[in-house]
Amino acid sequence: METRFPNLPPLDARAYRAARQDRGDGKVQALLEAAGQVFAEKGPDRATGKEIAERAGINPAAVNYYFGGIENLYTAVLVKAHDELLSYETLSGATAAETTPEAKLRAFFTVIADRVTGPNSTSWKLKVLSREFLAPSPAMQLLQNEFPRKASIIRAIVSDLMGLPEDHPLVAHGCVSVIAPNILLVIGDRPTLKIAFPYLRLEPEDAPVLVDRMTRYALAGLKALAEEAKS
Template sequence: MNTKSGRAARPHGDATRQQLLDVAGQVFAEKGYADATSKEICTRAGTNIAAVNYHFGGRDPLYEAVLVEAHQHLVTLEEMQHAAAMDGTPLEKLRVILGGIVRRATSRDAHWGTRVVIRELLSPTAFAPTLVHRAIEPKARVMLGIVAQVLGLAPDNPGVQRGLFLLMAPCLALLVAPRGLRKDVFPALGDDTDGLVEDMLAYVEAGLSAIARRHGPQNR
């Protein structure tokens, strides 16, 4: 009897935890970390105020979980690992990854995760290291491996890190650009997502080729 109760309680508990996470993400996206309260999150989620402490240990650990979940909605580590392991050239692997990020960044129905990440990047809280180390860093390691293959350089070469940072900069610009800027000033950024990805890849390929020449064996 107790076993059955335990089995039934776990899915319900998992569902409550996910509900809190989703609602908290929406509230943090709307109000930011400083102005979002556990009371409002629980009220919107239809749970008892103690639920935040029970499932996450408090508002701060909840926000940390939201940051990691938010970055997952831009691109998951599993997506990157799958792309890195697929057959094809390093540039084709970059196309898959960049394509997914660009489509999410330019979507008309942006997930709350995009706004949470933007808020944290533009106005970092004390929890920014959580975003960096738990969400960004594992994915950066995968990307560094792909970029090293594109450049034909060792992964620890400074050009690899700089190349990765520079190729991701346009994705960051898409995330932070106001929708009105993309709609009214640069409509080509949203009207043809596939075309944007291909132009971005051409831009990235040319830039990485220049970095490869600069850091290649002939310049050592």
């Protein structure tokens, strides 16, 4: 399906400010929350500024006033969801607080587990990001700009665990093996996951067990890859 925003411009100054700086403006936050809900339910192709403004209880003209149009509003919603769920700062802060690569890996998984088992797991934020990852719009470029920095975090951890340089091909394979389950948890539709894996528990109290199992599984796999490098 052709995207509704084929020539989406870069996030302009107004929208960027609204998404990341003007947290105290009640109208801005109301629009972002309402837009997030509508975009999660309908996607950017079927959402309208009028419906978003009505849900926020605000004059429809506010969409243009604060964001410069619905296209920038959609991009601002992605920025907000990304910042509050899986920003580089969140991941780097969690891992930097640990001293060993094993603890850093566990901290990385803890961030993911907290997001997919906590309140955000049923919020519009994960749904909007899931839609964008599965059916990218031009706004995806804004998120892709963050990918290299995030990859550098897990690449350094995997490199230390395997005792191999970061540019070694097996380190890249190890990173993919570590990240892939997390991507499934983040973008996977909850009802679909429950159908495929009816006994998969993703409640808040399950987070520590999930982290422990993912960590042990990853460490065992990385150890096997490291042994392969020696043979």
